[in-house]
Amino acid sequence: MKNLLAYTLLLIIGFVTALYFGFYHMMPKSATTFDDEQTGLKDQLVFKFSHVVADNTPKGLAAKKFAELVHEKSDGRISIQIFSNGSLYSDIEEINALKENQVQFIAPSTSKLGMLSPEWLALDLPFAFSNYDAVQEGLHGAIGQRLFGTLQKDGLKGMAYWTNGFKQITSNKGPIKQPSDLKKQSLRIMQSDMIEKQFKLLGAKPYQESFNSTFQLLETKKVDGEENTISNIYSKKFYHIQDYMTISNHGYLGYVVLTDQSFFDRQTPETKRILLEAMEETTAWNEKHAEQMNKDQLEDIKRESPIAIHELTPAERQKWMKALDPLYDEAERIIGSTLIKQIRELRARYEYSPIQAFEEDAETK
Ligand code: SIN
Numbered sequence: 001m002k003n004l005l006a007y008t009l010l011l012i013i014g015f016v017t018a019l020y021f022g023f024y025h026m027m028p029k030s031a032t033t034f035d036d037e038q039t040g041l042k043d044q045l046v047f048k049f050s051h052v053v054a055d056n057t058p059k060g061l062a063a064k065k066f067a068e069l070v071h072e073k074s075d076g077r078i079s080i081q082i083f084s085n086g087s088l089y090s091d092i093e094e095i096n097a098l099k100e101n102q103v104q105f106i107a108p109s110t111s112k113l114g115m116l117s118p119e120w121l122a123l124d125l126p127f128a129f130s131n132y133d134a135v136q137e138g139l140h141g142a143i144g145q146r147l148f149g150t151l152q153k154d155g156l157k158g159m160a161y162w163t164n165g166f167k168q169i170t171s172n173k174g175p176i177k178q179p180s181d182l183k184k185q186s187l188r189i190m191q192s193d194m195i196e197k198q199f200k201l202l203g204a205k206p207y208q209e210s211f212n213s214t215f216q217l218l219e220t221k222k223v224d225g226e227e228n229t230i231s232n233i234y235s236k237k238f239y240h241i242q243d244y245m246t247i248s249n250h251g252y253l254g255y256v257v258l259t260d261q262s263f264f265d266r267q268t269p270e271t272k273r274i275l276l277e278a279m280e281e282t283t284a285w286n287e288k289h290a291e292q293m294n295k296d297q298l299e300d301i302k303r304e305s306p307i308a309i310h311e312l313t314p315a316e317r318q319k320w321m322k323a324l325d326p327l328y329d330e331a332e333r334i335i336g337s338t339l340i341k342q343i344r345e346l347r348a349r350y351e352y353s354p355i356q357a358f359e360e361d362a363e364t365k
Contacts, residue, residue, distance in 0.1 A: 045078045045271065047104040050094055052086040052211045054235035058164045058290035059107055059255055060084055062282050066105075066257075069278035078274060080105070086212040092191065098260055099155065107162060107255040110147075111192035117150035122339045124194035125331055126324040127317075127347065129252045132291050134350040135163060139254070143342050147256075157264050159257040159276075160283040164229045165294040166249035170242040170307075171225030172218075177246065177310055179323040188214050188226040194331065195227075195251070198324055218242060229253050231290075234297035239307050247298075247311040250320060321351075 049067065053059050067080035083089075089097045094106045095116070113120035122128070122143075129135045138144065139161040148158040169176050173185050183203035189195045191208045199206035207223060211232075217223045218241050225242060227250075233239050257279065264272065301307065312320065332340045 043077060045074075046081060047078065048081050048083060048088070048102070049105040049107075050083045050088045050097065050103040051107050052091045052094070053084065053232060055084050057231045057235050058286055058293055059162060060235075061289065061293075062162050062286040063105075063107065065285050066278055066282040069281055070274060073274045073278055074271075078271065086210070090210045090212055092210055095258075098258060101260060101263060104263055105159075105257060105259050107257045109164075109190060109253055109255055110161075111190040111195060111253070113147075113256060114192050114194065116154050116156075118335050119147055119150050119339055121192060121194035122331060122335055122343055123147075123254070124192050124198070124251060125327060125340075125343060126198050126250050127321050127351070128343050129166075130347065130350040132163065132165075132287075134346055135252060135254065136287065137350075138343070138346050143339065143346070146339060146342075151256075151258070152261070155261050157259050157261045159259055159279045162255040162257060162283060162286045163290045164231060164253045164255065165290055167227045167229055167251040167253050168233065168245055168247050168249070169225060169227045170233060170238055170245045172221070172241075172243050173224040175244045175246070175308060175310055176248075177312070177316060179320050185225060186223045188217050188223045194327070197327060197330065198251075201324060201327065214238065215241070227251070230294040230298045230301070234301055239301045239305050242307060245301075245307050245309045247309065248317075248320065249312070250324075 049063050051059055051063055055061070055064065063080075063082050063084070067082055070078050070080050083103075088103065089106075091108060091112055094103065094108060095112075097103050098106050110120050110123045114124070129138065144161055151158050169182075169187075171185055171187075174181065176182055176185075179202050182199065184205065186205040186207065187199055188209045189199065189206045190211070196206045196208060207217075209217060214226055214228075215236055215238065218226065218238060225244075226238060228238065232253075233245070239245065264275075267275070302309065328340060328344065
């Protein structure tokens with residue numbers, strides 16, 4: 001009898017344990033973490049912010065600043081958990097994760113939004129922005145507004161544009177000074193058809209791969225090089241495994257902070273106010289620090305590594321612009337003329353004139 005009781009007890013314990021662990025692993029991820037309407041301990045709200053870069057980058061630091069401001073403004077009631085370095089989702093997965101409410105904030109590079117609406121590809125046009133002022137004018141003005149409008153059809157809300165900086169090219173195959181130096185070089189690029197067209201036009205072999213696979217692709221020599229901002233080249237240590245870098249400033253890399261519109265609509269007016277205010281302050285902070293960060297990290301790269309660095313002269317820049325100019329007409333065919341016209345006008349207002357460039361180049365010789 002005693003034995004029977006012991007067996008029954010054991011059986012029940014075994015059954016309950018199996019049930020618990022079995023169901024625990026079957027539960028959807030979000031259910032084990034949080035639910036945005038949940039007001040658990042002391043009415044705390046916990047939101048997740050996922051991104052793919054390192055913490056010591058313009059985006060990494062801005063995400064941290066946003067979390068701090070939200071915490072401060074809500075007296076600790078709202079907590080933003082940050083998952084950097086693609087630790088939660090890769091750049092390919094994060095938009096879906098946002099739509100499925102697995103995360104509540106992401107900040108993909110604008111280049112990666114071309115997969116939602118082709119208009120975003122306009123920002124990838126080569127030499128579209130000559131400096132940070134041009135970027136701010138464009139994104140805070142009609143261009144930025146127009147692009148935000150495209151997000152509605154996907155149920156997304158653009159909360160802000162954050163900046164990183166201008167892209168440079170690194171390679172192991174040889175120095176890159178002329179557009180023709182890129183011929184036959186294989187490069188990892190972001191998921192953007194406009195960037196792909198740009199490198200193909202120069203005879204290179206671009207591969208659209210995730211950001212977090214880049215180091216390995218370079219290290220295992222699956223590609224010769226890549227293009228990125230100094231802060232990404234520095235924080236991900238690409239410069240340790242590349243022999244050449246060209247300061248080309250040929251393209252802009254910035255971000256859109258996205259949230260799901262229906263998630264946002266569900267929040268109380270007070271929570272919305274806190275999130276919007278914190279986002280506005282963070283954006284101003286990001287704009288103030290991103291440029292300097294890229295400058296400082298370029299100096300760190302020069303100090304820390306023997307990588308050979310070439311900066312395009314104004315005359316060389318003109319050659320690159322000329323070689324890549326046909327993309328503007330192609331973009332008009334794909335995206336339509338209104339946005340491209342706005343980009344062309346902005347570029348004309350900020351870009352060096354060819355004559356000025358040649359004169360400055362002659363002066364430095
Ligand atoms: C990022 O800055 O978010 C990543 C850029 C890249 O994919 O190269």
